[in-house]
Structure formats: structure tokens, C-alpha cells
Amino acid sequence: MNPELQRNLWLEASSRRIVWAVVVQAVIYGATLAITNQSTDALAAVGVIVFGVAALIWGPRAAGRAIGGEVAMRTWDFQRLSALKPWTMTWGKLAGATSLSWLVAGVGLAIAFAEMFVKSRDPGQAVAWLVLIVAFAVLMQAGAMALALVGVRRARAEGRLATLRLTPGTLVGVMVVMWALQHVAPFGRPIGVVGLGSLLPGFGGDGGRIEWWGLVLGKTWFAALSASVFAGWAVLASWRLMRLELQMRNSPWTWGCFVVFAALYGAGFVFSTGLSEMFAVAGAVSAACAYAAAFAEPADRVGIRLFVDALVRMDIRRIWAELPPVIGPVKMAAFCAVGLAVVATPPLAPALQTEWRLMGFAALAFLLRDLGVIAYFRFGPRPGRGDLGAVLGLFLLYFAGGLAGKSLLGAEGGAIFMPTFGSLGSSLAPVSLASGLVQAAAVWFLAWSRIRKPEVSA
Amino acid sequence: MSEPTPMIEVDDLVYDYPSARALHGVGFRIRQGAVLALVGPNGAGKSTLMRCIAALDRPTGGRITVAGLDTEAEPRGVHAALGYLPDFFGLYDELSVRRSLIYAARSRGVPAGDADAAALRAAERVALTDRLETRAGELSRGLRQRLAIAQTIVHEPRVLLLDEPAAGLDPEARRSLSDLMRSLAAGGMTILVSSHILAELEDYCTEMLMIRDGRVAGEGVVSAGSGSSGSAHAAERVRVVFGETADLAARLEALGLKVEQLSGHEAVLALDPGPDAEARTLTALVGAGLAVKSFAPVRASLEQAYLEEARRGPPLPPMETQA
Numbered sequence: 001m002n003p004e005l006q007r008n009l010w011l012e013a014s015s016r017r018i019v020w021a022v023v024v025q026a027v028i029y030g031a032t033l034a035i036t037n038q039s040t041d042a043l044a045a046v047g048v049i050v051f052g053v054a055a056l057i058w059g060p061r062a063a064g065r066a067i068g069g070e071v072a073m074r075t076w077d078f079q080r081l082s083a084l085k086p087w088t089m090t091w092g093k094l095a096g097a098t099s100l101s102w103l104v105a106g107v108g109l110a111i112a113f114a115e116m117f118v119k120s121r122d123p124g125q126a127v128a129w130l131v132l133i134v135a136f137a138v139l140m141q142a143g144a145m146a147l148a149l150v151g152v153r154r155a156r157a158e159g160r161l162a163t164l165r166l167t168p169g170t171l172v173g174v175m176v177v178m179w180a181l182q183h184v185a186p187f188g189r190p191i192g193v194v195g196l197g198s199l200l201p202g203f204g205g206d207g208g209r210i211e212w213w214g215l216v217l218g219k220t221w222f223a224a225l226s227a228s229v230f231a232g233w234a235v236l237a238s239w240r241l242m243r244l245e246l247q248m249r250n251s252p253w254t255w256g257c258f259v260v261f262a263a264l265y266g267a268g269f270v271f272s273t274g275l276s277e278m279f280a281v282a283g284a285v286s287a288a289c290a291y292a293a294a295f296a297e298p299a300d301r302v303g304i305r306l307f308v309d310a311l312v313r314m315d316i317r318r319i320w321a322e323l324p325p326v327i328g329p330v331k332m333a334a335f336c337a338v339g340l341a342v343v344a345t346p347p348l349a350p351a352l353q354t355e356w357r358l359m360g361f362a363a364l365a366f367l368l369r370d371l372g373v374i375a376y377f378r379f380g381p382r383p384g385r386g387d388l389g390a391v392l393g394l395f396l397l398y399f400a401g402g403l404a405g406k407s408l409l410g411a412e413g414g415a416i417f418m419p420t421f422g423s424l425g426s427s428l429a430p431v432s433l434a435s436g437l438v439q440a441a442a443v444w445f446l447a448w449s450r451i452r453k454p455e456v457s458a
Numbered sequence: 459m460s461e462p463t464p465m466i467e468v469d470d471l472v473y474d475y476p477s478a479r480a481l482h483g484v485g486f487r488i489r490q491g492a493v494l495a496l497v498g499p500n501g502a503g504k505s506t507l508m509r510c511i512a513a514l515d516r517p518t519g520g521r522i523t524v525a526g527l528d529t530e531a532e533p534r535g536v537h538a539a540l541g542y543l544p545d546f547f548g549l550y551d552e553l554s555v556r557r558s559l560i561y562a563a564r565s566r567g568v569p570a571g572d573a574d575a576a577a578l579r580a581a582e583r584v585a586l587t588d589r590l591e592t593r594a595g596e597l598s599r600g601l602r603q604r605l606a607i608a609q610t611i612v613h614e615p616r617v618l619l620l621d622e623p624a625a626g627l628d629p630e631a632r633r634s635l636s637d638l639m640r641s642l643a644a645g646g647m648t649i650l651v652s653s654h655i656l657a658e659l660e661d662y663c664t665e666m667l668m669i670r671d672g673r674v675a676g677e678g679v680v681s682a683g684s685g686s687s688g689s690a691h692a693a694e695r696v697r698v699v700f701g702e703t704a705d706l707a708a709r710l711e712a713l714g715l716k717v718e719q720l721s722g723h724e725a726v727l728a729l730d731p732g733p734d735a736e737a738r739t740l741t742a743l744v745g746a747g748l749a750v751k752s753f754a755p756v757r758a759s760l761e762q763a764y765l766e767e768a769r770r771g772p773p774l775p776p777m778e779t780q781a
Contacts (some may be wrong), residue, residue: 003564010561074548077514077608082535083567156515159475210618216625247513247533301475 004089008066013103019106022316025050028116029111044115050108055137059101060144066097067148078153080186084097086242090145095236098141107139126157132224135231142234149241157298158383213268226265233258249321256328259289277344280325283336283360287367289329294371295387299326299378304451326371330364337364355421358429362419365436372443379450399440459765465490465617465648466511471520471673473506480506481672483520486679488650488665492746493643494679495663496652503672504652505545508619511650512542538567541610545625545652551595555586555605558594559612566613583638595723606778607635611642618642620651636661640676696739699724699747713742723751 029043036042070076079089109130114125210219231458237258240250263282270277303322310318313430337360363427373393398418405413414420415428416435460577464487488494496504509515511522513533521528527535550558551556559577568576581587583602588596592606603626611618624632639662643649651660653659658725659666668675710717716728729735736755743750 001570003561007550007557007561007565008555011550012524014552073550074544074546075550077512077542077544079548079565080514081512081540081542082565083534083613084565192554247516247537262574302516 001086002088002092004084004092005096006092012062012097013099014225017100018103018196021100025104025107029411040115044112047108047111051105051112051133051137052099053109054105059098059137060140062097062101063094063141064091064144064148065437066093067152071155077422080246085247086248087239088244089246090235090239094145100404125218127223128218128220132227137387139227139231139234142231142238146234146237146241147244149238149405153241153244154298155297157181157300158173158386161375182294191404193333211269211272213271233261245292252325252328253324255293255325258327259286259332262286262289262334276340279336279339279343279360283340283363286329286332286336287363290326290367290371291374293325293329294374295390297380299383299386301379301451315387330367330371333364333367337361355427357427358433359421360430361389362432362436365433365440368417369397369436369440369443372440373397373445376443376447376450379447464488465492465525466650467516467521467523468507468511469521471507471510471522472518473503473510473515476520479518479672481517483509484669484674485520485653486667486671486674486681488648488667490648491643491646493649493651493664493665494664495656495659496650496669497656497666498669498675499622500654504654504669505621507544507669508650508652509544512540512619513537514542535737539615540619541615542614542619543606543610543623545621547606549597549602549605549609550701552593554593555581555597556590558605559608563612564610568613576612576614579741580612583611583641584608594729598630599626604634607638614647616647618647622650622653623651624653624655626770632658633661656743684765693725694779695728695755696736697724697726697752697754698743698750699752701751703748709746709748713746715742716740734779743769768778 007392028046028150032043032046033039051413067076070079082089084092113126113130117123120126132177208219210222211217236254240254243250263285266285267282304324307319307322307324309315310322319353332427341357341358344353374386374390377389377393380386380389401417402414405416407413409416410432411420411428419432419436420428466488468487468580469485471481471484472479484503484507497526497678498504506515510517510529511524513522513524513529513536514773516530519528521644522535523529525539527539529536532772550561553561556577559580560573563573563576563580564570578587578590581590584607586601586604586608589601594602597605603623607620607623612622627635635658639649639651643662643664651659651663665681667679695718703709703723706723706725707720710720710725710727717725718728719726728741736753740750740753
């Protein structure tokens with residue numbers, strides 16, 4: 001047996017704990033039947049709740065603790081020195097740490113599924129729901145482990161002990177943002193959030209239809225397949241991050257493939273709208289990946305300096321080995337900006353063609369500036385506070401700067417601080433592009449001065 | 459005679475924390491089978507150096523090889539070749555000693571069929587066989603330390619790195635640790651032990667490296683004679699007590715011996731290098747008709763070596779010399 005799985009089972013699924021889990025469940029389901037006069041509907045609803053608590057809250061917490069707990073107990077270095085392969089370590093932890101939560105969740109799920117399958121007019125829909133909810137739980141658990149690994153790497157680079165505080169908060173935050181964005185009209189269909197939001201499991205019903213890359217699919221089945229694929233990516237991410245923790249090198253291919261996949265996945269939702277919209281959505285998804293990478297990657301001066309040294313020496317092997325993960329999505333976003341310029345089809349009037357063509361490049365310039373702002377704060381003397389500093393800095397630049405610019409200089413002033421699309425009679429995209437490039441150059445000059453000259457006391 | 463194969467080679471090692479440089483171009487070599495005391499004041503960079511050697515942290519610059527493997531190019535090979543016990547370690551409190559050791563063995567590549575035997579062997583080495591079914595969380599501090607060491611050596615690594623292994627141990631446990639170190643070294647293991655308490659290293663270390671302010675102090679790896687074991691190194695001098703002898707100084711000089719101290723009938727003589735220097739000197743003294751009442755080799759203590767190294771550089775902060 002996988003030693004890591006074995007150890008986790010010894011700790012998590014001891015016979016004493018299993019007996020307790022069985023007793024508690026017997027009490028919960030017994031009480032439900034007694035209170036509701038043996039209502040199977042109520043039993044199924046309680047089963048869903050138990051599954052939700054066990055698989056979507058307890059499970060991700062356990063998966064995160066499989067890494068964070070080791071750091072807190074000071075056993076992580078012992079694990080990093082083990083001879084286990086990263087994949088063995090990853091699946092051993094993921095399956096072992098969540099074993100008891102799956103035991104509890106499985107019972108709840110079995111009760112709920114049986115009720116739904118028996119009563120459903122469309123058993124296929126019940127199966128789709130089952131696949132969706134299980135895949136979503138795996139996505140949450142593997143995502144929690146990946147986030148914990150990101151946290152450990154970041155903490156080490158920043159010279160502090162990793163904490164688990166961010167893991168549940170980040171997961172809840174992602175879910176809330178996904179849910180909220182799909183209900184906000186400007187962010188709905190155009191950037192593909194409808195598709196991402198559809199990953200949130202719905203309970204029962206066929207959930208309508210969804211169009212993706214020209215295919216019209218049942219929403220529940222589409223969500224089930226999407227959740228399964230993203231769960232696979234989350235497990236893959238945990239494995240790749242585990243490799244890094246075990247001091248192995250990752251080639252940038254996997255991350256690059258994910259960025260391309262995410263861009264194509266997002267673009268699929270606007271397939272019928274037009275090529276320009278597809279490039280715009282793909283570019284926006286790539287930019288989101290770039291922001292995520294900029295925050296997730298440790299503030300590792302050594303790595304950046306080695307990368308720049310390799311770049312100067314044109315040492316291709318070294319460049320490949322040290323390539324910062326933010327580069328891939330930026331290249332993808334740049335490709336989309338070029339695509340947008342080439343296929344530009346002005347939605348309103350031919351006179352706006354130049355605006356439309358420059359808009360992608362203006363957005364790209366602001367992306368580069370934002371990445372510079374994030375780097376500037378995260379490579380500062382107090383990297384632990386870098387995230388908050390970067391978020392505040394970006395907020396000030398976009399909103400306070402935008403407001404000030406607009407009130408002082410009108411629409412052109414606003415375009416200085418935010419990529420802005422002009423209307424008939426006004427040309428704002430060139431202003432945004434020029435401003436974005438100047439700001440990006442200035443911010444990266446400051447950021448590089450921090451990366452190049454760390455505060456080292458002799 | 460050819461140079462012994464270095465088991466650990468460190469060249470121009472630099473390590474930066476976000477706000478400070480911890481190691482400034484550190485370089486040294488440790489021969490196979492050496493038991494090296496890594497000494498220096500708190501904050502000198504000893505733990506950082508050990509983590510870099512263990513391929514757990516990536517240095518800013520320089521190169522490290524362990525058992526011929528580059529820590530940057532082949533970190534997993536290095537991990538397999540060594541055992542590392544950090545100064546602040548943890549145990550799986552809910553696991554029994556037996557399960558802790560079986561997991562340690564299995565996770566270090568010991569085949570499933572051999573894991574039980576490896577666990578038992580490691581438990582025997584640290585005298586924990588009577589606690590195999592005890593939960594790690596129920597062990598005393600000293601026993602936890604023993605279990606941690608057993609986990610570190612369960613796969614019989616070629617290199618052992620121990621960071622402050624005797625911290626918090628009582629004198630008896632320290633004696634057991636010394637015995638274990640000697641037994642492991644006798645088996646050919648290369649051991650690097652860091653401590654800021656010299657007395658605990660005295661018994662078993664054969665060499666010493668001092669780190670100060672992130673730099674190698676003095677002349678790098680130097681001999682650190684082992685006091686009580688008497689097996690580590692040949693003595694550099696002997697203390698001889700003579701019977702009633704007239705004109706002792708002249709007679710010793712006539713024999714070509716280097717007299718370092720002479721007080722009454724007692725002399726401290728410097729020995730020539732070589733394995734049989736003690737025997738040759740004694741033969742010469744007896745052959746010259748001198749009445750030798752006592753002949754005791756004097757080996758340099760680790761503290762002496764430390765102070766000698768310290769004298770070569772700027773003043774050091776005080777270090778504990780008592781256990």
C-alpha cells in the first residue's frame with residue numbers, strides 16, 4: 001500500500017473514529033426519520049446536507065490540513081525528504097486525509113441519490129447530478145490541497161511559517177465571486193462566467209440548456225463534465241506543486257496547457273457571438289490566469305534573478321527551467337490582443353475600428369502595469385503584507401486614479417487610469433494604450449530595483 | 459597517499475533571506491566517515507547551511523554536492539542519500555513508535571517486506587524497543603528525541619545531518635547519543651552535527667568547522683580530537699611523569715624530543731605526526747633509561763580547537779561549554 005495513504009488512514013480512519021462516525025450518522029438519520037414521520041424526502045435532504053458538510057467543508061479542510069498540518073506539526077521537512085514520488089505523495093494525502101469525510105459524505109450521497117433516482121422521471125439527470133456533485137467535491141478538495149501547497153511555498157520564500165487561514169477563505173471567496181459575477185449583467189455571458197458559474201451544483205431539475213462551441217448541452221451534464229475536467233486539473237495542479245515542494249523542477253507545459261484550455265473553455269461560451277468576442281473572452285481568461293499566477297508564485301528573488309541572467313545569456317535550458325508562471329498567460333493574452341486587432345469587427349460603427357483594434361493592446365499594457373504593481377509590493381521589505389499592498393495599490397490606481405482623472409480631464413483623464421473604449425467622436429483607446437505602457441515601464445523599473453537589490457545586510 | 463573521497467563538498471555557498479544574507483560564500487569539504495562538529499554562535503548560519511546541504515532550501519549561489527550528487531540538479535538523489543533531523547522537529551503524536559518507524563522506513567524507500575525489521579533495528583539502536591506500542595505523543599522529551607533520531611536513520615543513510623540533536627536531553631541520554639554517533643560513524647556513515655554546546659560534541663566528533671556571521675571562520679575543517687573515546691585521532695602531545703631524574707631537560711633534549719612544558723618531574727612532549735608516534739616516544743624514553751612513572755597522551759579538546767579558531771578572527775560571543 002502507498003505508505004502515505006497508509007499513514008493517513010492510520011491517523012484519520014482509525015477504527016475508533018469510524019465507529020464514532022457511524023454512531024453519529026445513525027443518530028442523525030434516525031432522528032430525521034423519527035421527527036418527519038419516516039419521510040424519505042426529508043431523509044434525502046438531510047443526506048444532501050450531510051454530503052455538503054462532509055465533502056465540501058470537512059473534506060477540503062482535511063485536504064488543506066494534509067499539507068498545512070504537516071507544516072504546523074513540523075513534520076513537513078521530514079516528508080519532503082522522503083523517497084516517495086510526488087504523485088504517490090499527492091494521491092496518498094488526498095485520498096487518505098479525506099477518507100473519513102468521504103465515508104460520511106458517501107452515506108449521505110447514497111441516500112440522496114437513491115431517492116432522486118427512484119423518483120426522477122429522467123434517471124440520466126440523476127446520474128448527471130451525482131457526477132457533478134462528486135466531481136465538485138473532488139475539485140474543492142484538490143483545490144484546497146493546491147492552495148495549501150501554494151501557501152507553503154509562498155511562506156517559505158517570505159521567511160515565515162505557513163498558515164491555513166487563507167485556504168477556506170480563498171475557496172469560499174472564489175465560489176462567492178463565481179456566483180455573484182454570473183448574476184451581474186456586464187460580466188455574465190460576455191466573459192464566460194455563465195459557464196464557470198454553472199459548475200456550482202444545482203440540486204435536481206434539468207437546469208436548462210447551455211451553448212458551448214456551438215453545441216447545445218443539458219446544463220447539468222455540461223456542469224458535470226466541466227466539474228470533472230476542472231477536478232482533474234486541480235489534482236494535476238496539486239501534483240505539480242508537490243513536485244516543486246520535493247525540490248523537483250516543472251516544465252512550463254502543464255501550466256501553459258491549462259491557460260490555453262481555460263481560454264478556449266471561456267471562449268466557447270461566446271462562440272456564436274463572433275471571433276472578436278472569442279478573442280476578448282480568451283484574453284480576459286488569460287489575464288485572470290496571469291493575476292492568479294502573480295499572486296500565487298512565491299516572491300523568490302533568486303529565481304527571478306536566475307531567469308533574467310539566463311535571458312541575458314540566452315541560456316535556453318535555464319530560461320525554460322526558471323520561466324516564471326506569469327509569462328505563459330501574458331503571452332496568451334498578447335496573442336489574443338493581436339487576434340483581436342486582426343479580426344476586429346467593430347460592433348457599432350466602422351469609425352470605431354481603430355479603437356477596437358487598440359483596445360486589446362491597451363488592456364495588455366494595463367495588465368503589464370498591474371503585474372508590475374503586484375511585483376513591486378510582493379518583493380518589498382515586508383513580503384507578508386505584499387498582497388494587501390498590491391490590492392490596495394491597484395484599487396487606488398483604477399478607482400481613485402480613474403475618478404481623479406475623469407474629474408480633472410474628463411473622459412481622456414479617465415482613460416489614463418483604465419483601459420477605455422472610445423465612442424463616436426472621441427478616441428480613448430490610444431490614450432489608454434500610451435498611458436498603460438508608460439505606467440508599466442515606470443512600475444517595472446521600480447519593481448526591478450527591488451528584485452535586483454534586496455535589502456541584504458552584510 | 460591519496461586524499462579521502464569527500465562526501466560533502468560546498469563551494470562558494472551564498473544564501474539570502476528576504477531581508478538578510480545568511481551565508482556569504484561558504485566553502486569546505488567533509489571526508490567520508492567523518493563526524494564533523496558544525497559550531498558557531500546562535501544565528502551564525504548553521505541551520506541554514508544544513509538545510510541547503512539537505513537540498514531543502516535552494517541557495518542563492520554556489521554549489522553543493524552530497525555523495526557526488528549536486529543538490530540543485532539531483533535533489534531527490536540527495537534526499538535518498540541522507541537523513542536530516544532539524545532543530546525543531548515534529549512527530550506524529552497519534553501514531554505508535556512502531557508505526558512511526560514503519561512509516562519512516564517505507565517512505566524512505568525500504569521495501570514493505572523489510573520495513574518491520576528496519577523499524578525494529580532503528581528502535582534497538584536508540585533503545586526504544588520497550589516502547590514500540592506507545593503513542594509518540596506520550597513519550598517524554600528525551601524519548602521523542604530518540605524516536606526522531608531513529609526515524610532519521612531507519613533507512614541507514616550514507617550522510618546524517620543533525621541540528622542540535624542533544625538539546626533538552628539529560629546526561630544519560632546524551633551519553634546514549636554519543637554511543638550511537640560513534641556506532642554510526644564506525645559503520646562508515648558521514649555525520650554532520652550542529653550544536654552551540656561544545657561539551658556534547660566532545661565525545662564523538664573528529665573534525666570541526668566553525669561558522670561565524672555566515673562565513674567559515676579560521677582555517678575551515680580542522681581536526682577536533684576526541685577526548686573520551688580515544689579512537690578518533692592520534693594525540694599531538696603526551697604528558698609524562700618521571701621518577702627521580704637528574705638533568706631531565708638536557709636528557710630529553712638529547713633524545714631529540716620537543717619539550718613544550720617542564721615542571722619538576724612532569725613534562726609535556728610534542729609528538730611527531732604519524733600513527734606510532736606515541737610508541738616511538740615511549741620506547742625512546744625507556745631505552746634512554748629514564749624512569750617513566752606515567753605516560754598519558756593528551757588530545758586536543760573541541761573547546762581548545764574552537765578557541766584556537768576563534769583566536770584567528772574577531773572576538774566571538776560567548777558559547778556554552780558545559781552540558
